[in-house]
Amino acid sequence: MAGDKEDTTSTFLRSEVMSYVQMYIPLEVAKHIVSEIGEIGLVQFVDLNRNVSAFQRPYVQEIRRCDDIERKLRFFRNQINNEGLPPLKEDLTNNPKFGTETMDTLEEKINQNERKLNEFNNNQNDMNKSYIQLIQLKNVLEKVNEYMAESNFKGTGLSENKVEVGGDEKLLDHNPTDSNFRFIAGVIDRKKVFSFEKILWRALRGNLLFYHSEIEEPSIEKSEDTNEPLYEDVFIIMVHGAELVTKIKRISDALGAVIYPVSEDANARNKEMQDVDSRLSDIKKVLDTTRQTRIDQLTEIQKDLDDWCILVRKEKNVYNQMNLFKDEKKAIIAEGWMPTNKIEEIKSTLSKAMEEKNMPTSIVINEKDTVRKKPTYNITNKFTKCFQSIVDSYGIATYREINPALYTIITFPFLFSIMFGDVGHGILMFLAALFICIKEKQLASINNEIFAMLFSGRYVVLLMGAFSIFTGLVYNEMFAKPLSLFGANNWIFNTKGLNEEGKAEQIGDLEAFNKNGRVYPFGMDPVWLDAENKLIFMNSYKMKMSVVIGVIHMLFGTIVSLFNHLHFRSPINLFGVFIPELLFMSSIFGYLTFAIIYKWCTDWTGSNAPSLLNMLINMFLSPGKVEDDEKLYNGQGTVQLILLLLALVCVPWLLLVRPFALKSKHKNDPPLDIKEDIEEELAPKPFSFSDEFINRGVGTIEYCLSGISHTASYLRLWALSLAHGQLSEVLWNMLLDMAFGFENFVVRTIAIFLIFAAWFGLTIAILLLMEGLSAFLHALRLHWVEFNSKFFEGAGYKFTPFSFRKIIKRLREENRNNN
Secondary structure, three states: OOOOOOOOOOOOOEOOOEEEEEEEEEHHHHHHHHHHHHHHOOOEEOOOOOOOOHHHOOOHHHHHHHHHHHHHHHHHHHHHHHHOOOOOOOOOOOOOOOOOOOHHHHHHHHHHHHHHHHHHHHHHHHHHHHHHHHHHHHHHHHHHHHHHHHHOOOOOOOOOOEEEEOOOHHHHHOOOOOOOEEEEEEEEEHHHHHHHHHHHHHHOOOOEEEEEEEOOOOEEEEOOOOOOEEOEEEEEEEEEOHHHHHHHHHHHHHOOOEEEOOOOOHHHHHHHHHHHHHHHHHHHHHHHHHHHHHHHHHHHHHHHHHHHHHHHHHHHHHHHHHOOOEEOOOEEEEEEEEEHHHHHHHHHHHHHHHHHOOOOOOOEEEEOOOOOOOOEOOOOOOOOHHHHHHHHHHOOOOOOOEOOHHHHHHHHHHHHHHHHOOHHHHHHHHHHHHHHHHOHHHHOOOOOHHHHHHHHOHHHHHHHHHHHHHHHHHHOOEOOEOOOOOOOOOEEEEOOOOOOOOOOEEEOOEEEEEOOOOOOOOOOOHHHHHOOOHHHHHHHHHHHHHHHHHHHHHHHHHHHHHHHHHHOOOHHHHHHHHHHHHHHHHHHHHHHHHHHHHHHHOOOOOOOOOOHHHHHHHHHHOOOOOOHHHOOOOOHHHHHHHHHHHHHHHHHHHHHHHHHHHHHHOOOOOOOOOOOOOOHHHOOOOOOHHHHHHHHHHHHHHHHHHHHHHHHHOHHHHHHHHHHHHHHHHHHHHHHHHHOOOOOHHHHHHHHHHHHHHHHHHHHHHHHHHHHHHHHHHHHHHHHHHHHHHOOOOOOOEOOOOOHHHHHHHHHHHHHHHO
């Protein structure tokens, strides 16, 4: 570890210095103290009752009470959502606290509202049933009158919805008013009409007349299976005999059909219709009044519902935290973590809160020694939060080790931009992210999972767009077209291959010479982007650039590990790990980077430039020997032999020094005697030479082999950059070039507008979204695997303080998802 007294100044480079504290809290003020600690949000309590069952802890009943109140609040919210009331404007700064109103009075108020609401619901349900029955009866009466008017009492004038079923010819000749002729009318779900008809035909052996007619308007009742509008049909059945009527009623009950008694006399039916209309009018008025009263009640509940949810959730979490404490006679003992530089501030805040509540009792907070692993607490803001999330997704930093998020702020968008470099695409991405950043307060409440991911990473996208503009200027590409920002190019192609001074350079199949002796001031000379050998040249350039950037990135990660070893005062890791890793990486891949830059800086006019790939292969196959046509500089063979021997020495150095040094250091260590009740994963582990030797062996093999694989992995920068440029060029050539090819002015103008819309849409969908996501994921991998593995242990656990702010945030997210 670092020294006994660490610098407690907050910095994003390392996590906060943490202290393990013990608190003695008087029992009578324990709830208020814990509540204030939740408002502060800087204390992570430790469970001191790990061996006690969750059902045997002291505040189980209080938590169950809060659960029951939350159930009632969810019932209120469901009722509000079902009624379709517009949501109130969310106040993100709202943080209600208990004042004169206690939990008892709040519970009583909620219970009263629940009783009233249940009463309204029961009354409305009863009246809805009566209303539905009357509507069904009205439809039945209307359809029976229509049927009687059409049938002319002989049974042969059936409409298309009337079905003759049966083999009894006498049935068709009977008058419906015959005393032996019975007819039954009712209502059934439209989806069941066909099944109902078939079952009746089989049960009655065809001795019936069946008629059905659709009801146009859906029922106010919803389908039980799909909760969709329920459409029904009126059916009329004519049969002989009371026994068949009994069978029909049983089948109707089984299929959920409702039968209504209907008079055979037309005058009686008309009178009954008038009575139904009158009753419907009365019930409709009562229903409207009841519904409006219920809506008023829900509106009043809605005004306070969010505050009630927050208060109850706070109360529940306070008791959850108090279940972690040891309960003494007159006080409770709590232990946990808090930032060292915030201890005095927390003491002062708690004392002030007790004075405001006229509670003279004070609490005692003492720092306590512990062997527990300390949590990692990195302070973030809205800008750094997403970068920290990128690192935390890979692993939580070990306590006080260097935080990779600091470097990720620059390196992540930079590596992304190498694969995505284009001025036009970068501007579009930058402007989209800039809009979200400017309107972040208005856009924060949008409830969409995909947009929420984009919104949380808005500053990452902003930097990715800005860096893409920069690398686009380096590549000199804007929507796959070159920019001549610094005047005309400085190169002229000459088929004779000679300039005024008689000097020439070979570029592909053509000779080229510099007409004015100066180079393009910044970025790629636009002449290369129009040359026939553009792809060959850009391939070579971007491939070597990827290797150079990759090696520099990995060497930087290795150097960062030096500061971790110095901070933790670990000379064994310094001499047994850092130095051999740095020498191994530098002697092979650092030398390759030097060779690339040296080759770039050398004028190879009139001679063949050596192949660097062959140089690296021959460095291992023929140590100390370099052919004349492959030579970069004098003494190259000797230098390569020394570097190769140095790399070979680093392998046993990495494997043996650290395990044996640690074995010597821990030789006389007494056995660990842990008296604290600590979770196994947080307790210190005794030194084991066999475990350390195996781990070091695996680490040595992994580091040596990964030097090659990780360097090759950075070639994805070249591959994706090439793919992005080629896709952009193909899109331009296939669409926009075609639009400008029409000779007719009117046709060309229309084509430009239409094709530009298609080109712009495809640019957004393919090049910005799909290619952007691909480049993002590849940049993520380069940071997680190639960069972080050089110095980042990631064996810590996150500091999760008891914080009302986070609890309220989660509660609001739940409410948004439920609305």
